[in-house]
Amino acid sequence: MRNIKLTIEYDGKRYLGWQRLGDSEKTIQGKIEGVIAQMTGETIEIIGSGRTDAGTHARGQVANFKTASEMTPEEMQSFFNRYLPRDIVIKKVETASERFHARYNAQxxxxxxxxxxxxxxxxxxxxxxxxxxxxxxxxxxxxxxxxxxxxxxxxxxxxxxxxxxxxxxxxxxxxxxxxxxxxxxxxxxxxxxxxxxxxxxxxxxxxxxxxxxxxxxxxxxxxxxxxxxxxxxxxxxxxxxxxxx
CATH class of the missing domain: 3.30.70.660 (Pseudouridine synthase I, catalytic domain, C-terminal subdomain)
Known part of the structure; x- marks a missing residue:
């Protein structure tokens, strides 16, 4: 299993915030997890550095997830930005250390x-x-x-x-x-x-x-x-x- 780190930019105007709720279509986390499922065939919960409220924007939100996928970071980034809504952009995809945690490691x-x-x-x-x-x-x-x-x-x-x-x-x-x-x-x-x-x-x-x-x-x-x-x-x-x- 690889640990993937994402750097994310989004316009929060249309969304109920970062955290996935019952209606995942209206949250940033839900949208990204939906594309990961398409991309890898896995049901994965991503870990964000923290929540942002409904309507809040981000230039540099960070999240990570574990996957068995063998896609390269470049292939993942291309897939994300092809299938995510235009108001959510994955600016960077990196392979992180196994112990990296987007929330707990934030300084x-x-x-x-x-x-x-x-x-x-x-x-x-x-x-x-x-x-x-x-x-x-x-x-x-x-x-x-x-x-x-x-x-x-x-x-x-x-x-x-x-x-x-x-x-x-x-x-x-x-x-x-x-x-x-x-x-x-x-x-x-x-x-x-x-x-x-x-x-x-x-x-x-x-x-x-x-x-x-x-x-x-x-x-x-x-x-x-x-x-x-x-x-x-x-x-x-x-x-x-x-x-x-």
């Missing part, structure tokens, strides 16, 4: 969130960014980013209820780059809780709008209370850029 992840910050909406970017027509104070937002860097309990910036699992994560980078009318938020860390990037972005936006002060970040870390943080911004502005091993 860090990088996400991007895009905000179209203009009074006039964009016809072209509307499915890949969140429109904020009001002026944002980027300097205040950038200063607030510094408070998020480091090791903290991020449960107050997540959609999780109380859990026995650790909600402590280390965030290595949070930055905001202005690219014309587009604001590009970058988050890199050893892991992210459910909806954490979207809630962090929503909090930073409310700071930029003057609805909250940056001290709210300290307060959320102290209280671990979700209701103190900002709103959850829509999924369609979120991209999983890279999984780092």
């Amino acid at each position: 860090a992840k990088q996400y991007s969130y895009y905000v179209w910050n203009s009074e006039i909406p964009s016809a072209f970017n509307r499915n890949y960014s969140f429109h904020v027509p009001q002026t944002l104070d980027i300097e205040k937002m950038t200063q607030a980013c510094e408070k998020l860097i480091g090791t903290h309990d991020f449960i107050g910036f997540s959609a999780l209820k109380k859990t026995k699992k650790s909600t402590t994560r280390t965030v290595h980078q949070v930055s905001i780059q202005k690219e014309g009318e587009m604001l590009h938020f970058v988050f890199e860390g050893d892991g992210f809780l459910h909806k954490m990037v979207r809630i962090l972005t929503g909090t930073l936006i409310e700071i930029g709008l003057g609805k909250k002060d940056s001290t709210i970040i300290d307060e959320v870390f102290q209280s671990n209370t979700r209701k103190e943080a900002g709103e959850t911004v829509p999924a369609h502005g979120l991209f999983l850029d890279e999984v780092i091993y």
Whole structure:
């Protein structure tokens, strides 16, 4: 049995997220597993580096699966990209070590969130960014980013209820780059809780709008209370850029 590693790009607009559900036709995992069954004749469950929510996109999702197929990586990639929908692309197929595990071996992840910050909406970017027509104070937002860097309990910036699992994560980078009318938020860390990037972005936006002060970040870390943080911004502005091993 070989262990195959996939690097995957997808437009999540039409899908219910990564994880296969009852209706596999509406999930990324389900679509890929369906093509693997065609390709190898095997019923295989692929392992993703993590879930992405409904509507979230990816430039560098990673998954792996075990197969007895003797097809070369190049043949597999060609087959995938021939039979997958056009909004799911296999960017790379590699033979990995037997012990490689897309989720457990991941050391860090990088996400991007895009905000179209203009009074006039964009016809072209509307499915890949969140429109904020009001002026944002980027300097205040950038200063607030510094408070998020480091090791903290991020449960107050997540959609999780109380859990026995650790909600402590280390965030290595949070930055905001202005690219014309587009604001590009970058988050890199050893892991992210459910909806954490979207809630962090929503909090930073409310700071930029003057609805909250940056001290709210300290307060959320102290209280671990979700209701103190900002709103959850829509999924369609979120991209999983890279999984780092």
